[in-house]
Amino acid sequence: MIGEHHHRVNRRDEQFVQKNFGSNWIVERIELISLLKHSPPVAYVTDTLPIMDELTNVPTRPLNPFEARSLEQLRTQEDITIDDRGHYIRMVGSLRASSDCLKCHDVPRGTLLGAFSYRLRAASPAPPNPKLKSPL
Ligand code: HEC
Numbered sequence: 001m002i003g004e005h006h007h008r009v010n011r012r013d014e015q016f017v018q019k020n021f022g023s024n025w026i027v028e029r030i031e032l033i034s035l036l037k038h039s040p041p042v043a044y045v046t047d048t049l050p051i052m053d054e055l056t057n058v059p060t061r062p063l064n065p066f067e068a069r070s071l072e073q074l075r076t077q078e079d080i081t082i083d084d085r086g087h088y089i090r091m092v093g094s095l096r097a098s099s100d101c102l103k104c105h106d107v108p109r110g111t112l113l114g115a116f117s118y119r120l121r122a123a124s125p126a127p128p129n130p131k132l133k134s135p136l
Contacts, residue, residue: 026123033115067117089120
């Protein structure tokens with residue numbers, strides 16, 4: 001049962017990232033955003049994704065403005081939001097109730113139950129820029 005709550009880090013995430021941003025980008029961090037247990041929503045601060053049946057003692061942080069804006073969009077229109085800052089990329093992806101979830105979560109199918117907040121970074125540093133060579 002608990003296994004259903006693990007986020008499989010996740011071939012699909014990696015494939016999405018590489019398809020959209022290229023193979024140099026890797027997922028540096030994924031955090032779970034809590035909507036059900038926290039109002040206003042917060043993010044769980046964990047090194048690895050938390051096991052959702054054991055959330056009571058997990059520390060939280062407030063959402064950053066990008067995450068807060070993203071949630072509004074996930075509720076109404078998008079499944080994923082992207083903030084590309086050049087040297088890093090942030091994404092927030094929806095976590096909706098599929099039929100598997102309904103035996104425990106008493107909500108209509110498709111309800112936004114949570115979200116994942118991703119931070120991506122380049123896998124290798126950019127090659128040195130010859131124009132920046134020191135004049136000495
Ligand atoms: C076996 C029962 C069960 C199933 C199946 C289940 N959940 Fe849960 N889920 C729970 C329990 C229990 C909690 C913890 C609730 C609490 O602590 O108040 C939880 C918590 C969560 C949370 C965190 C809520 C928060 O605000 O912190 C999310 C997100 C979530 N579930 C999503 C899902 C999704 C998506 C599915 C289907 C893929 C799913 N769950 C299937 C029992 C289940």
